[in-house]
Amino acid sequence: MARRALITGITGQDGSYLAEHLLEQGYEVWGLARGQANPRVSRMRKLLSDVQVVRGDLLDQGSLISAVERVQPDEVYNLGAISFVPMSWEQAELTAEVTGMGVLRMLEAIRVCSGVSRGASAGSSAQICSGQIRFYQASSSEMFGQVSETPQTERTAFHPRSPYGVAKAYGHFLTQNYRESYGMFAVSGILFNHESPRRGAEFVTRKVSLGVARIKLGLATELRLGNLEARRDWGFAGDYVKAMHLMLRAGNPEDYVIGTGRMKSVRELVDAAFSAAGLDWERYVVTDQALHRPAEVDLLCADPKKARAQLGWEPRVSFDELVAMMVESDLRLLTDGGDPDQDSSWP
Numbered sequence: 001m002a003r004r005a006l007i008t009g010i011t012g013q014d015g016s017y018l019a020e021h022l023l024e025q026g027y028e029v030w031g032l033a034r035g036q037a038n039p040r041v042s043r044m045r046k047l048l049s050d051v052q053v054v055r056g057d058l059l060d061q062g063s064l065i066s067a068v069e070r071v072q073p074d075e076v077y078n079l080g081a082i083s084f085v086p087m088s089w090e091q092a093e094l095t096a097e098v099t100g101m102g103v104l105r106m107l108e109a110i111r112v113c114s115g116v117s118r119g120a121s122a123g124s125s126a127q128i129c130s131g132q133i134r135f136y137q138a139s140s141s142e143m144f145g146q147v148s149e150t151p152q153t154e155r156t157a158f159h160p161r162s163p164y165g166v167a168k169a170y171g172h173f174l175t176q177n178y179r180e181s182y183g184m185f186a187v188s189g190i191l192f193n194h195e196s197p198r199r200g201a202e203f204v205t206r207k208v209s210l211g212v213a214r215i216k217l218g219l220a221t222e223l224r225l226g227n228l229e230a231r232r233d234w235g236f237a238g239d240y241v242k243a244m245h246l247m248l249r250a251g252n253p254e255d256y257v258i259g260t261g262r263m264k265s266v267r268e269l270v271d272a273a274f275s276a277a278g279l280d281w282e283r284y285v286v287t288d289q290a291l292h293r294p295a296e297v298d299l300l301c302a303d304p305k306k307a308r309a310q311l312g313w314e315p316r317v318s319f320d321e322l323v324a325m326m327v328e329s330d331l332r333l334l335t336d337g338g339d340p341d342q343d344s345s346w347p
């Protein structure tokens, strides 16, 4: 019988790539979608017609229990979150509820539906029983924040710099705690930034690729950005979702850092993207203090050795290939008269 996966965050970037990957692996894929008229659900259905939808919201415990009862998943991937860091300062409480407490609600839904009691016998000595639901939590390199060492490993201390990073750290420790308390197969992937043509337009890579495409096609004359000196370890989302799956198929439940091990600055990103379209970025980019963050994460760089050694995972798409892929995709989108459907209301 086909394995069954339940994905929260199915309408997001990673949800779409993960669903495609699991469908290719022969899974029956269910996506948890919220809202009574969520336009991103119909868009997702067009892209992924084989995904079945179950309604639910990470803010609503009962809906998660119903979803797990209905789907009877072998694997749950918790990708749902408020994931845009600047929004987490503006709506800190909502971020804590969705990105942090949402993890607790999903773990509780699995615990209740699996019949795992809170009794002492379910404590740290509990065995991982066969047939149990395996759980993946989308942890983030934002938890490292103001980094204490470079590159960052599974053992690097956390010092989150945003309400988002703090909420992710809560979800991370809670996942570890459910593994230790109830013997659940519950793991976290500490993923560094990963991008694609499906990335939301509010994130810097997509903002830049869309900006380059607009300028190239004469639809805009400038691109307004914040901190050009921040450095990130950027990879391709299609590569990273494979690591999520490998973590849930591993022999033991463990956490892994997933990234490329290479850092680039926003300035280098901008240079690469404008160059890919034959443009000189210095003629078009305007920096704007209003786009700087209250507390910045200056640099992030993964040490993905453990994932390579234990999961056999490696990123395939290079930074230059990723940037070229995104610029080409947005040029095609705008040339075809497409409305960048993930256009952002953020500046």
Ligand code: NAP
Residues within 6 Å of the ligand: 008, 009, 010, 011, 012, 013, 014, 015, 033, 034, 035, 038, 040, 041, 056, 057, 058, 059, 078, 079, 080, 081, 082, 083, 084, 098, 138, 139, 140, 141, 190, 191, 192, 193, 194, 195, 200
């Ligand atoms: P994304 O594109 O922003 O998608 C976020 C998803 O969360 C959307 O499907 C959204 O659904 C859903 N969601 C929001 N509020 C919800 C709620 N109350 N209940 C249920 N679902 C809700 O994010 P992504 O880039 O795919 O990232 C996936 C996950 O990985 C996130 O948890 C993110 O924080 C984490 N992460 C991402 C990166 C990265 O670089 N991409 C790196 C590390 C960790 P709606 O359509 O209903 O809004």
Ligand code: G4F
Residues within 6 Å of the ligand: 083, 084, 085, 139, 140, 141, 142, 191, 192, 193, 194, 202, 203, 204, 205, 207, 224, 225, 226, 227, 228, 230, 231, 232, 266, 291, 292, 293, 296, 297, 300, 347
């Ligand atoms: O693309 P960003 O908004 O991504 P950020 O904040 O690194 O977060 C992303 O990666 C995390 C993993 O490390 C995820 F957990 C999280 O969910 C999300 O997917 O910003 C990247 C950098 C920042 O340093 C920011 O200050 O780009 C800098 N930046 C400069 N100008 C800008 C802009 N970021 C945005 N979004 N917009 C700008 O105009």
